[in-house]
Amino acid sequence: MNYVPGTASLIDDIDKKHLVLLRDGRTLIGYLRSIDQFANLVFHQTVERIHVGKKFGDIPRGIFIVRGENVVLLGEIDVDKPCDTLLQQVSIEEILEEQRLQQQAKQETEKVKMQVLKDRGLSIPKADNLDEY
Amino acid sequence: MFRFQSLDEDCTLEEEDEGLVEEEDEIDQFNDDTFGAGAIDDDWQEEHKRLAELDERDGLGGVLGMGGGGMGGELDLGGAGDSSSTHLPSSAAHHPLPSSLPSLKFSSSSSGLPPPDVEDRGGGGDLAESLARLILEADPAIAGVGAAERPGPSPSSSGSSLSALQGLDRPRVLPQPSSIPHPAQSHQHPHHPQHQLPPGPSTSGLPPGPPPSSMLSYQQQQHLLRRGTAPMGQMNSHSIWENSMGFGPVSLTPGLVTHMEDSPLMSIIKEVGLPKRPPQGRNDEGQDLSERVPPPRSSSPVIGSPPVRAVPIGTPPKQPMSHAMNHQIHHPMAVHVRAPVQHRYPPPFPERLSPNTLLNIANSPLCRGPFPPGVLSQMQRAQLLNSQVAGFPRGGPAPPLLPGGGGFRPFFGGPPPPHGHRMGPPPPHGPPNHTPPIRHNTTHLHPQHRRMLTQRMQNRGGDRGRTGGDRRSRDPYSNLMTQKEKEWVTKIQMMQLQSTDPYLDDYYYQNYYEKMEKRQERERDSSKKEHTTKLITPQVAKVEHTYRPVQFAGSLGKLTVSSVNNPRKMIDAVVTSRTDDEEKREKQVWNKRRQILYTVEKMYSLLLEVQDFEKRFVQTPEEDREALLEQHKTNTVQLCNSLREKEWDDRVSDEQCVMIMSVRKGKRLISRLLPLLPSPQAAAVVMAIARNLPALAKKDKQDQVLCWLVEPVSAVIQSLSSSALTDLLQELQGNEGQLATVLHNKFGVTLLYLILSEGERMQSSDPNCQLMDDNRWTELVFSVTRELLSVPSSSLSPPLFTPPNLLSLLSRYVDRQRLELLQDKLQISALSR
Numbered sequence: 001m002n003y004v005p006g007t008a009s010l011i012d013d014i015d016k017k018h019l020v021l022l023r024d025g026r027t028l029i030g031y032l033r034s035i036d037q038f039a040n041l042v043f044h045q046t047v048e049r050i051h052v053g054k055k056f057g058d059i060p061r062g063i064f065i066v067r068g069e070n071v072v073l074l075g076e077i078d079v080d081k082p083c084d085t086l087l088q089q090v091s092i093e094e095i096l097e098e099q100r101l102q103q104q105a106k107q108e109t110e111k112v113k114m115q116v117l118k119d120r121g122l123s124i125p126k127a128d129n130l131d132e133y
Numbered sequence: 134m135f136r137f138q139s140l141d142e143d144c145t146l147e148e149e150d151e152g153l154v155e156e157e158d159e160i161d162q163f164n165d166d167t168f169g170a171g172a173i174d175d176d177w178q179e180e181h182k183r184l185a186e187l188d189e190r191d192g193l194g195g196v197l198g199m200g201g202g203g204m205g206g207e208l209d210l211g212g213a214g215d216s217s218s219t220h221l222p223s224s225a226a227h228h229p230l231p232s233s234l235p236s237l238k239f240s241s242s243s244s245g246l247p248p249p250d251v252e253d254r255g256g257g258g259d260l261a262e263s264l265a266r267l268i269l270e271a272d273p274a275i276a277g278v279g280a281a282e283r284p285g286p287s288p289s290s291s292g293s294s295l296s297a298l299q300g301l302d303r304p305r306v307l308p309q310p311s312s313i314p315h316p317a318q319s320h321q322h323p324h325h326p327q328h329q330l331p332p333g334p335s336t337s338g339l340p341p342g343p344p345p346s347s348m349l350s351y352q353q354q355q356h357l358l359r360r361g362t363a364p365m366g367q368m369n370s371h372s373i374w375e376n377s378m379g380f381g382p383v384s385l386t387p388g389l390v391t392h393m394e395d396s397p398l399m400s401i402i403k404e405v406g407l408p409k410r411p412p413q414g415r416n417d418e419g420q421d422l423s424e425r426v427p428p429p430r431s432s433s434p435v436i437g438s439p440p441v442r443a444v445p446i447g448t449p450p451k452q453p454m455s456h457a458m459n460h461q462i463h464h465p466m467a468v469h470v471r472a473p474v475q476h477r478y479p480p481p482f483p484e485r486l487s488p489n490t491l492l493n494i495a496n497s498p499l500c501r502g503p504f505p506p507g508v509l510s511q512m513q514r515a516q517l518l519n520s521q522v523a524g525f526p527r528g529g530p531a532p533p534l535l536p537g538g539g540g541f542r543p544f545f546g547g548p549p550p551p552h553g554h555r556m557g558p559p560p561p562h563g564p565p566n567h568t569p570p571i572r573h574n575t576t577h578l579h580p581q582h583r584r585m586l587t588q589r590m591q592n593r594g595g596d597r598g599r600t601g602g603d604r605r606s607r608d609p610y611s612n613l614m615t616q617k618e619k620e621w622v623t624k625i626q627m628m629q630l631q632s633t634d635p636y637l638d639d640y641y642y643q644n645y646y647e648k649m650e651k652r653q654e655r656e657r658d659s660s661k662k663e664h665t666t667k668l669i670t671p672q673v674a675k676v677e678h679t680y681r682p683v684q685f686a687g688s689l690g691k692l693t694v695s696s697v698n699n700p701r702k703m704i705d706a707v708v709t710s711r712t713d714d715e716e717k718r719e720k721q722v723w724n725k726r727r728q729i730l731y732t733v734e735k736m737y738s739l740l741l742e743v744q745d746f747e748k749r750f751v752q753t754p755e756e757d758r759e760a761l762l763e764q765h766k767t768n769t770v771q772l773c774n775s776l777r778e779k780e781w782d783d784r785v786s787d788e789q790c791v792m793i794m795s796v797r798k799g800k801r802l803i804s805r806l807l808p809l810l811p812s813p814q815a816a817a818v819v820m821a822i823a824r825n826l827p828a829l830a831k832k833d834k835q836d837q838v839l840c841w842l843v844e845p846v847s848a849v850i851q852s853l854s855s856s857a858l859t860d861l862l863q864e865l866q867g868n869e870g871q872l873a874t875v876l877h878n879k880f881g882v883t884l885l886y887l888i889l890s891e892g893e894r895m896q897s898s899d900p901n902c903q904l905m906d907d908n909r910w911t912e913l914v915f916s917v918t919r920e921l922l923s924v925p926s927s928s929l930s931p932p933l934f935t936p937p938n939l940l941s942l943l944s945r946y947v948d949r950q951r952l953e954l955l956q957d958k959l960q961i962s963a964l965s966r
Contacts, residue, residue: 009626011619015611034614037625044610 010035010074017077018043023070027051029077030064039068050095052102055088057095579646581653636749729792732775733799739772740805772806773814790821794829800838807845815849816857822846823864823884827871830878839880843933847887855895855910862888862913872920882932885917890936897941914946922951926958935959 010032018032020041027050030043043064050057077083090098117123578586632638695703746765753761776789793799803822807815822829822842833839853861865885866872875881892910921929939959944952 007626007630009623011623014614014619015608031608031610033610034618035622037622044613 010039010041013074013076017079018074019077020066020074021072022066023072028061028064028066029058030061036068039071041066041068041071041074050099051087052095052098054086055090055095055098057090057092057098059092579642581646581649636745636752726796729796729799733793733796733802736772736775736793736806737798737802739768739775740802740809743768743772743809744805769809773810776810776814776818787821787824790818791825791828794822794825795832797838800833801841804841804845807842807849812849812852816853819846819849820861820864823861824867826865826878826881826884827867827874830874830881833878833880837879839878840883840933843880843883843887846884850887850891853891855892858888858892858895859907859909859913862892862917863909866913866916872917873924876920876924876929879930879932882930883934886932886934886936886939889914889917889942890938893936893938893942893945896945897938911946914942918943918947918951918955921955921958929958 013032014035016032017029019027019029020043021027026048028043028046028048030046032041033044034042041064043066046061046064047058048061050059114124635643743765746761746768750758750761750765776786776793790803794803803818807818810818829839850858850861865875865881865888875885892914940956943955947955
């Protein structure tokens, strides 16, 4: 409400820590440094956080520039509040491994499903791959 | 790479035109201007001579360049014309004068403030004097500024600088080489080497040679050699393009180069002048690329289109310099300014001194990143800013930064943006106790909204401010987005809110607040009634910008000029319809449908206007009300007429109605339209509906939207006369079998009941009712009852509602047995609704 009273604006969110969810399913956490009229975002000290089950891993990514149209949601993180009590942080390799396993499992089930449907003569057309998350 | 003096004076094109300059820039950005804004067209020899003369004068210790260099900004020392001969590398500029060099000599104290009074560094009075003299002679315009400019020694910095100066044998004033464009000044005069030269070398205007090492630290030397004409000032300010646009190369003070006597490179430089911006130099130094503005597009020249901004709208603001600051600080080293460049590229934002420029001077005692001193990256700038901001309230070590004269003030204050409806100068973020309350411009909001906002802000401001502010002040990376940029984004967002027709663009907002107002008025006492303020939304005058393409007489066609602002039709396509029989038939069907849809749309717009009339009427000022009223009447008339069959026939056309009603939207339209029609017409419409009910019902099977019509139709029915009512009932029954179909349809049943109930009401309420005058009514009712009885229950559609007096009606006409049967069938009971 700082600069444009009566409307919502990202200006007040600058220099604060944020979590952004992108359309491809990635979760980024970083300090929002700059914006523009399209809500393109510049993140600083960005960390990509991968969640698998109850575990999560952080991959430091540096500076990110996110094109506004790819943002699903964006929210400020309260640095004071402890957030990871339920989740367990693991190393990067481990989380990537977990993720890979998860993807694999998903693919397996998908394959089985398609096979079953095929046997019955049905087919579900594959959905458009945009925003597949 | 070196800029060659134009050997032939005649061949330089002095292109002052805007248009041509634009094009020319695209030709060769990276080289110096061989012609055009930056070109030198004077005789360099003469120039040289002149400079040499100036050289003779008593050295002015100008710490001239001092502030200027650091400030970067737009002081254009180049520009076409004479000083060009000294396209001296900034190397010269970055001269020992500690004060002028941002970093090094600065040692501890000044972390970046440009000492505004350059002269003092030099050690006092006589420097100042000679400087003043020089300046005054150089340019009367500057004289004014210069005079204003020499304040007393700045306490903070003088100490250090003086001490630094001690080390030098000869205090030298290195005129500021800043290559920043200095739009207002058309200096024809290069600055001077205000230095007390050892008598001897460098009587020439451009004394070459590296400064004696005692004078220059290694780093400085590197600077000088490396950076060529790009003085610090250039770093943070403009892009190559901008400079080549018309800001001439830096006319470095020859004096600067005094010390560089020996280097052959320098001598060459002296003679020929350095290129304005050695391109590689720029990139190597990790320059602040954020300052770059993309090159001007090949936008249409002025001839063909409305004026176009040179900088496309999406560009973030560069950091412009305020002229005043330039004058004061940079000390105009005879800048060569050709033309007031501002005209060509009007900056979209008010100019102010960017913190960048200021900080660049003081640059890196604080942060000596990977960058060579003198270059402040955005980050460093932000850090610096932070430290200042943080330091401010604490009144800590930062003070040397602040009092640097007018330097920082523009940053903090920020001249109020030119746009009327925007906010006042917002202070920077900082610890809350020191920031003055931010004044928001809320005039465009509804007063109620405004009140809510302020309340909310107060609640929030208290608890959040403290921690946030603290944290932010400790974060070295904060404030990367400058105030200016924030304002710019906000401005764009605000622009989107401007509207010429708030009722159209922001309907829900307006309505919501209106309702709230009404509610409050009701609740509040009349005694303490607040004046109801009128809602003001920023309204922009609706100006028609029609572009008519330029066409020259006698030429074929129009100019092929198109841009974002005036897109031009490229092809004149002509529609030819094919006549194919089959296609025709199919098309006819489609066309008919399209025609219907089109009619429906047109009627809808009229309808909406008519319905909104009241609201708008209240909103418009007195004078316009007449016109509005007229328009309203016209609209209404038009609406009614659209139902007519033929132009001269006043009757409602059945066909038209049916056509319209065959579309879902059409039914909705009719339902909204009925209340607005005059009663005979409304009645006619209802008749038409009744008459064609089977057809309509069939079409409606999928949508079931006929039921929307119940309400308006019932309203109409209630206004019908008895004969009309009878007619209606007759229509409903129509020919054989129609009633059966009617009964199948929910709407039909409801309609029937409505009619019957109305008849009953008439009969019971008004003893003189003419309903019974002829037997029609009775007969009709009889047939209805007959039908009702014969129709199987399953096919009888339940109505939307059952009027209560149906029972009494039926009891009039049928005997007890039948009555009971009917009761069962229709599930009417005395208590049913």
